[in-house]
Amino acid sequence: MKESLNYFKIPRAKWREYYEKNIVPLTLEELERIKSLNDRISMKDVQEIYMPLVYYLEMQLNVQRFKQEQTARFLDKPMTNVPFVIGIAGSVAVGKSTTARLLKILLKEAFPGKKVQLITTDGFLYPNAKLKELGILERKGFPESYDMEELITFMDKVKNGEKASAPVYSHQVYDIIPNRYDIVDNPNILIVEGINVLQLPSNQRIYVSDYFDFSIYVDAHEKDIKKWYLERFEMLLDGAFNDPHNYYYSLAQSGKRDEAFEIAKETWRKVNHVNLRDYILPTKNRADLIIEKGHDHIINELLLRKY
Ligand SMILES: Nc1ncnc2c1ncn2[C@@H]1O[C@H](COP(=O)(O)OP(=O)(O)OP(=O)(O)O)[C@@H](O)[C@H]1O
Numbered sequence: 001m002k003e004s005l006n007y008f009k010i011p012r013a014k015w016r017e018y019y020e021k022n023i024v025p026l027t028l029e030e031l032e033r034i035k036s037l038n039d040r041i042s043m044k045d046v047q048e049i050y051m052p053l054v055y056y057l058e059m060q061l062n063v064q065r066f067k068q069e070q071t072a073r074f075l076d077k078p079m080t081n082v083p084f085v086i087g088i089a090g091s092v093a094v095g096k097s098t099t100a101r102l103l104k105i106l107l108k109e110a111f112p113g114k115k116v117q118l119i120t121t122d123g124f125l126y127p128n129a130k131l132k133e134l135g136i137l138e139r140k141g142f143p144e145s146y147d148m149e150e151l152i153t154f155m156d157k158v159k160n161g162e163k164a165s166a167p168v169y170s171h172q173v174y175d176i177i178p179n180r181y182d183i184v185d186n187p188n189i190l191i192v193e194g195i196n197v198l199q200l201p202s203n204q205r206i207y208v209s210d211y212f213d214f215s216i217y218v219d220a221h222e223k224d225i226k227k228w229y230l231e232r233f234e235m236l237l238d239g240a241f242n243d244p245h246n247y248y249y250s251l252a253q254s255g256k257r258d259e260a261f262e263i264a265k266e267t268w269r270k271v272n273h274v275n276l277r278d279y280i281l282p283t284k285n286r287a288d289l290i291i292e293k294g295h296d297h298i299i300n301e302l303l304l305r306k307y
Pocket residue numbers: 040041042090091092093094095096097098099195228229231232235296297298
């Protein structure tokens with residue numbers, strides 16, 4: 001194992017040994033069920049990367065529980081459930097939601113008695129109308145485009161065991177869906193996924209990550225991420241063809257695919273690339289675990305924080 005700065009650098013071949021040593025393998029039926037729920041992830045990654053990760057997370061859950069027990073005993077107060085929060089950060093289109101959805105499935109499978117929920121911070125973006133009013137529509141995804149105060153209030157409620165609601169963003173509509181909320185109600189584990197989860201909001205005193213018990217940064221080469229962004233754009237465009245409510249409807253109807261791809265490339269260059277370089281990548285070294293993906297989405301290296 002090669003060590004670098006404050007991380008253990010663990011190649012895939014080494015990481016997967018932690019699976020063999022410590023974990024009861026998933027049955028074929030369980031693997032098939034996971035595959036049908038999340039067909040974007042290779043089953044090899046599930047076995048060799050995610051199962052050891054679930055095992056490691058179980059240890060972290062036990063540590064968190066032990067600390068709470070100690071505090072409750074010290075204060076002579078009853079133990080309450082404090083949700084274990086996992087943050088997942090990384091570039092636009094790097095695969096955060098895909099990773100988060102898989103982790104949710106695996107955690108549910110591993111801990112059938114535990115309530116596992118997932119939200120994305122996309123819901124805390126200001127609606128397009130508000131972004132326009134602020135003159136920052138072309139800065140969607142940048143720190144100032146999120147209502148960080150709302151996000152912090154949400155996290156505060158979650159950690160205190162209160163019912164909390166997260167607004168919902170749609171990539172298809174390209175906006176917040178009015179009056180739609182994801183309700184988070186005192187789960188044992190909450191996964192919070194978003195480009196901004198490791199950022200320090202400029203006008204706040206606390207990080208969102210102050211509420212995290214474990215954080216993951218999904219990383220890849222930018223040229224690969226750009227390719228995945230364009231592939232996802234193609235899927236959004238194709239899916240828009242028969243749906244007038246879709247943001248990409250008129251673009252899809254126009255049949256001008258080349259022009260559409262030029263717009264997407266320009267958006268990457270002017271918006272998502274700049275956001276990655278200036279605001280997302282600098283947060284990488286705050287994560288407890290960095291997952292390095294190759295051009296085919298396969299994970300080839302993991303960096304685990306030493307301290
Ligand atoms: N492990 C994987 N295998 C194959 N395809 C993947 C994998 N992970 C992600 N993808 C594809 O890459 C694209 C981006 O993934 P995803 O939507 O999960 O990214 P994201 O980081 O959540 O993006 P955003 O921040 O914009 O919501 C999607 O088209 C997705 O299907």
